[in-house]
Amino acid sequence: RQAAQTRIEELRELLNKYNYEYYVLDRPSVPDAEYDRLMQELIALEEQYPEFKTKDSPSQRVGGQPLDAFQKVEHRIPMLSLANAFNEGDLRDFDRRVRQEVGDDVTYVCELKIDGLAVSVRYEDGYFVQGATRGDGVTGEDITENLKTIRSLPLRLKEAVTLEARGEAYMPKASFERLNEQRKQRGEELFANPRNAAAGSLRQLDPKIAASRHLDLFVYGLANAEELGIDSHSAALDYLQAIGFKVNPERRRCANIDEVIRFVNEWHEKRPQLPYEIDGIVIKVDSFEQQEQLGATAKSPRWAIAYKFPAEEVVTK
Numbered sequence: 107r108q109a110a111q112t113r114i115e116e117l118r119e120l121l122n123k124y125n126y127e128y129y130v131l132d133r134p135s136v137p138d139a140e141y142d143r144l145m146q147e148l149i150a151l152e153e154q155y156p157e158f159k160t161k162d163s164p165s166q167r168v169g170g171q172p173l174d175a176f177q178k179v180e181h182r183i184p185m186l187s188l189a190n191a192f193n194e195g196d197l198r199d200f201d202r203r204v205r206q207e208v209g210d211d212v213t214y215v216c217e218l219k220i221d222g223l224a225v226s227v228r229y230e231d232g233y234f235v236q237g238a239t240r241g242d243g244v245t246g247e248d249i250t251e252n253l254k255t256i257r258s259l260p261l262r263l264k265e266a267v268t269l270e271a272r273g274e275a276y277m278p279k280a281s282f283e284r285l286n287e288q289r290k291q292r293g294e295e296l297f298a299n300p301r302n303a304a305a306g307s308l309r310q311l312d313p314k315i316a317a318s319r320h321l322d323l324f325v326y327g328l329a330n331a332e333e334l335g336i337d338s339h340s341a342a343l344d345y346l347q348a349i350g351f352k353v354n355p356e357r358r359r360c361a362n363i364d365e366v367i368r369f370v371n372e373w374h375e376k377r378p379q380l381p382y383e384i385d386g387i388v389i390k391v392d393s394f395e396q397q398e399q400l401g402a403t404a405k406s407p408r409w410a411i412a413y414k415f416p417a418e419e420v421v422t423k
């Protein structure tokens with residue numbers, strides 16, 4: 107019995123590591139069959155010794171019983187929405203307003219705006235405890251069970267830290283094409299785009315359906331960064347990556363708005379090459395002190411803006 111508990115702990119650590127290598131680093135160190143064999147062993151041992159099953163066990167990712175309804179969740183820190191920019195002039199106006207307030211010594215961070223569903227994920231002592239949709243920014247829906255099926259979401263962080271992260275759950279283009287192909291074969295209604303498919307998948311009460319949709323997640327913010335002594339957005343992103351989250355690598359610190367505009371144009375060009383859809387670029391003032399100085403309107407922060415790409419010309423096949 108003691109041997110079983112030790113073996114279960116060993117398998118749990120090993121499989122969590124393999125998940126991280128495969129889904130976060132995109133660099134598996136073992137063949138899929140090896141992963142599968144070990145997962146089957148863990149599931150069998152947890153069946154035999156349920157008392158040794160823990161909430162960070164990778165066996166929790168295949169989806170449990172369907173829920174009757176989603177519970178409501180109040181976001182301790184509201185999830186703000188971003189004002190939009192549609193052209194270079196809007197970006198220069200944003201930059202002028204920022205520099206009028208905080209002076210010319212300002213650094214921006216540019217990130218790809220993933221076209222998915224904004225979610226909030228809470229961890230206590232390093233363990234994933236709850237995940238919710240954005241909802242209206244203050245009240246969202248508890249989709250913890252569905253988020254557990256996203257393999258790149260760590261069930262346990264590399265540090266025993268209590269935090270709330272924000273991210274975008276999305277469906278990669280390849281998963282979207284495969285899913286619509288399947289639905290077409292079954293004569294079911296097709297999803298219009300990956301964003302709708304991701305939203306529809308996370309709104310399923312049955313987590314086994316969410317698990318079958320191959321969703322993914324990029325984490326892009328830390329709601330309680332300052333509690334953790336972090337002083338800039340770029341430092342928050344590096345920290346999130348270091349403790350085990352999947353953070354989008356195509357981020358860049360820019361010393362001025364001209365560099366921001368170069369980044370925006372570069373990714374407008376390169377957008378079709380990405381394995382996921384983006385609908386623009388998010389630009390944030392990097393320093394939290396300067397973010398504080400700029401503050402927020404009732405709806406959105408004055409220290410960030412979302413540059414929206416024109417809707418991609420859909421080539422109807």
Ligand SMILES: Cc1ccc(Cn2cc(C(N)=O)ccc2=O)c(C)c1
Pocket residue numbers: 124125127128134135136137138139141142257
């Ligand atoms: C049968 C089977 C098992 C696992 C996987 C994918 N995969 C692989 C690994 C791995 N190699 O470290 C880790 C997690 C995981 O989900 C596939 C595609 C098929």
